[in-house]
Amino acid sequence: MFTDELGQGGIAAGGPDNSAGHHGGTGESLVQLITPGGERVSHPQYDAWVQDVSDEQLGFLYEDLVVIRRIDTEATALQRQGELGLWPPLLGQEAAQIGSARSLRDDDFVFSSYRENGVAYCRGVDLADIVKVWRGNASAGWDPFTVNMATPQIIIGAQTLHATGYAMGIQNDGADSVAITYFGDGATSEGDVNEAMVFAASFQSPVIFFCSNNHWAISEPVRLQSHIKIADRAAGFGIPSIRVDGNDVLAVMAATREALERARHGGGPTFIEAVTYRMGPHTTADDPTRYRDANELEDWAAKDPIARVKGLLERKGLLTVQLEARVAAKADAVARQMRAGCINMPDPEPLDIFKHVYSTPNSWLDRQEDHYSRYLASFGDPAGTHSEEGAR
Amino acid sequence: MTQMTFARAINSGLRKSLENDPKVILMGEDIGTLGGVFRVTDGLQKDFGKHRVVDTPLAESAIMGTAVGLAYRGYRPVVEIQFDGFIYPAFDQIVSQVAKIHYRTQGAVKMPITVRVPFGGGIGSPEHHSESPEAYFTHTSGLRVVSVSNPQDAHTMIQQAIASDDPVLYFEPKRRYHDKGEVDESIDPATALSMEKARVVAEGKDVTLVAYGPLVKTAKDAALAAADDGVSIEVIDLRSLAPLDFATLEASVRKTGRLVITHEAGQSGGLGAEVAASITERCFYHLEAAPVRVTGFDVPYPYSKLESHHLPSLDRILDGVDRALGRPNSLSGLEG
Numbered sequence: 001m002f003t004d005e006l007g008q009g010g011i012a013a014g015g016p017d018n019s020a021g022h023h024g025g026t027g028e029s030l031v032q033l034i035t036p037g038g039e040r041v042s043h044p045q046y047d048a049w050v051q052d053v054s055d056e057q058l059g060f061l062y063e064d065l066v067v068i069r070r071i072d073t074e075a076t077a078l079q080r081q082g083e084l085g086l087w088p089p090l091l092g093q094e095a096a097q098i099g100s101a102r103s104l105r106d107d108d109f110v111f112s113s114y115r116e117n118g119v120a121y122c123r124g125v126d127l128a129d130i131v132k133v134w135r136g137n138a139s140a141g142w143d144p145f146t147v148n149m150a151t152p153q154i155i156i157g158a159q160t161l162h163a164t165g166y167a168m169g170i171q172n173d174g175a176d177s178v179a180i181t182y183f184g185d186g187a188t189s190e191g192d193v194n195e196a197m198v199f200a201a202s203f204q205s206p207v208i209f210f211c212s213n214n215h216w217a218i219s220e221p222v223r224l225q226s227h228i229k230i231a232d233r234a235a236g237f238g239i240p241s242i243r244v245d246g247n248d249v250l251a252v253m254a255a256t257r258e259a260l261e262r263a264r265h266g267g268g269p270t271f272i273e274a275v276t277y278r279m280g281p282h283t284t285a286d287d288p289t290r291y292r293d294a295n296e297l298e299d300w301a302a303k304d305p306i307a308r309v310k311g312l313l314e315r316k317g318l319l320t321v322q323l324e325a326r327v328a329a330k331a332d333a334v335a336r337q338m339r340a341g342c343i344n345m346p347d348p349e350p351l352d353i354f355k356h357v358y359s360t361p362n363s364w365l366d367r368q369e370d371h372y373s374r375y376l377a378s379f380g381d382p383a384g385t386h387s388e389e390g391a392r
Numbered sequence: 393m394t395q396m397t398f399a400r401a402i403n404s405g406l407r408k409s410l411e412n413d414p415k416v417i418l419m420g421e422d423i424g425t426l427g428g429v430f431r432v433t434d435g436l437q438k439d440f441g442k443h444r445v446v447d448t449p450l451a452e453s454a455i456m457g458t459a460v461g462l463a464y465r466g467y468r469p470v471v472e473i474q475f476d477g478f479i480y481p482a483f484d485q486i487v488s489q490v491a492k493i494h495y496r497t498q499g500a501v502k503m504p505i506t507v508r509v510p511f512g513g514g515i516g517s518p519e520h521h522s523e524s525p526e527a528y529f530t531h532t533s534g535l536r537v538v539s540v541s542n543p544q545d546a547h548t549m550i551q552q553a554i555a556s557d558d559p560v561l562y563f564e565p566k567r568r569y570h571d572k573g574e575v576d577e578s579i580d581p582a583t584a585l586s587m588e589k590a591r592v593v594a595e596g597k598d599v600t601l602v603a604y605g606p607l608v609k610t611a612k613d614a615a616l617a618a619a620d621d622g623v624s625i626e627v628i629d630l631r632s633l634a635p636l637d638f639a640t641l642e643a644s645v646r647k648t649g650r651l652v653i654t655h656e657a658g659q660s661g662g663l664g665a666e667v668a669a670s671i672t673e674r675c676f677y678h679l680e681a682a683p684v685r686v687t688g689f690d691v692p693y694p695y696s697k698l699e700s701h702h703l704p705s706l707d708r709i710l711d712g713v714d715r716a717l718g719r720p721n722s723l724s725g726l727e728g
Binding site for chain 1: 481
């Protein structure tokens with residue numbers, strides 16, 4: 001059972017460091033290209049994968065990180081102001097999302113959880129559409145085919161199978177695109193995730209399993225899910241894996257690019273464990289002070305994904321007033337646009353409840369819709385545009 | 393017209409779908425090299441290749457979940473669940489994903505997935521091989537559920553199910569797989585009777601007897617036996633379990649005034665309850681007696697030495713018919 005606070009029970013020599021707290025995220029096997037202090041460190045295998053990232057591109061990665069943190073902050077504020085019913089913050093996980101999403105091609109396809117709203121931003125999802133679900137105006141914010149990203153999955157881990165099936169379809173089509181699926185450390189305990197890895201390995205499908213190990217599944221620490229490094233599980237399925245500093249945008253990019261190349265050239269699936277930390281609550285309805293230590297937050301605040309890119313830019317003399325101004329202006333504009341889109345979003349009509357259950361007419365549902373529209377009309381409002389109470 | 397078994401008729405329908413649409417892909421356990429444990433997919437992998445007739449690892453949730461991904465990619469997966477009792481590991485993917493993605497995405501993503509499920513008892517199998525789980529799925533909005541009762545329908549309706557842009561659960565009565573019937577393979581599924589329509593398979597005037605899947609044959613046999621006794625039974629094969637074809641049911645009950653429903657599944661919360669409640673709502677003033685249900689018991693599917701007691705038989709159905717007609721029956725004298 002769980003031996004101590006660090007909970008690893010001496011299972012593997014070298015000390016797996018899945019546990020939250022002081023040992024978190026700095027294991028020797030962790031691929032890192034930028035230190036928390038902002039120093040670019042070389043890596044014999046992974047430098048090559050980001051060699052082409054120019055100073056200008058580094059500036060844009062910095063912008064992306066700041067912008068999605070701003071999206072997250074704004075959405076949290078909208079929830080506190082009663083404009084959203086709920087929001088799942090991504091605070092602290094920006095580098096894992098930007099580094100991976102900015103490595104994808106347009107024709108790759110994303111199957112994510114509900115926390116990858118930064119990935120959605122990168123895919124070009126309309127800002128208001130990102131919060132549409134959380135406002136309660138739809139069960140999904142966008143048409144997946146316009147951005148090649150499925151709408152966020154709420155059932156934990158279910159999307160990994162969808163990505164694997166999609167990848168099987170890519171194989172059948174003889175295409176060289178890739179499916180990538182995002183999930184958390186908690187999801188790795190789900191049968192679906194394990195079954196997806198079995199199928200992906202059996203068929204050698206072009207799919208990337210991107211696990212954002214943010215150390216917490218609501219209140220459950222990662223050590224409850226796994227006694228070994230999560231990335232090490234992949235070997236049991238015959239899937240190559242990499243454990244990467246998830247707060248290092250370049251390292252995540254390098255790992256994702258490597259996995260994409262492998263998949264595009266018939267090399268099959270890859271498992272990426274991005275070791276990061278959920279700085280906020282699980283959702284705005286959660287209270288993490290009930291289950292985790294404030295010291296842990298401090299430790300991880302020191303490994304902030306934005307601060308280290310900022311540090312690197314500074315060391316390179318690239319953190320100019322112009323860049324800072326541009327990034328701040330972009331973040332402000334995005335936040336304003338999202339807020340306006342959210343607040344001005346038209347409410348659904350009552351009879352929309354019946355739409356799209358089936359793609360062709362259904363006699364049962366047609367009857368229920370007919371009866372409910374008659375009921376609404378009985379309040380003297382044939383269009384049914386008012387709520388029941390309002391009509392009375 | 394060709395004389396063929398039920399299983400062969402499905403095989404032939406699958407073959408036509410594979411031929412007509414390159415996006416149709418079959419997935420399941422043992423369906424390729426072996427041709428399925430009931431041989432329903434016999435020879436298809438040989439003729440269409442391993443990428444179209446896919447032997448999968450043994451994980452039902454994964455079979456269903458990868459079918460969802462294939463549907464995203466534009467494919468039209470036909471999934472075989474080897475036995476009714478093996479469908480539960482896939483339940484979450486069916487209920488939370490397959491059934492809801494079209495609604496969730498406001499119509500942007502279609503889920504044209506067909507799930508073939510050999511179901512029902514009567515073959516002397518151990519536990520988990522004889523269940524009738526259809527009501528779990530008829531209760532799930534977003535799914536269409538059908539059950540076939542004869543080789544011709546099996547042939548036509550598998551093609552209709554595959555052509556449907558909505559997900560379809562297609563329940564095959566496994567104890568009828570070896571029954572033979574005339575099949576016209578040239579029937580165009582697009583112009584044939586819609587799979588959403590029930591069919592009156594025996595006309596009658598005294599009582600409406602509703603069945604589906606394996607019990608349609610039993611119901612027809614019961615009608616023949618009752619005719620000898622001067623009772624005229626109208627037998628309706630539901631074919632579609634969701635949605636139910638109430639127009640056909642109502643027309644019959646308005647004529648006969650009496651309703652008996654039979655299924656192998658347990659009684660509580662079953663299809664019979666839905667038919668009885670809806671017909672009572674819609675035809676109350678035409679009913680001469682309370683609707684009667686003749687079903688399996690509310691027990692786990694029993695061990696095979698007892699299954700003949702569990703499965704509605706010709707005699708038990710006729711006992712129910714007598715109850716609907718107010719004739720002496722096994723419950724005469726009991727209130728309610």
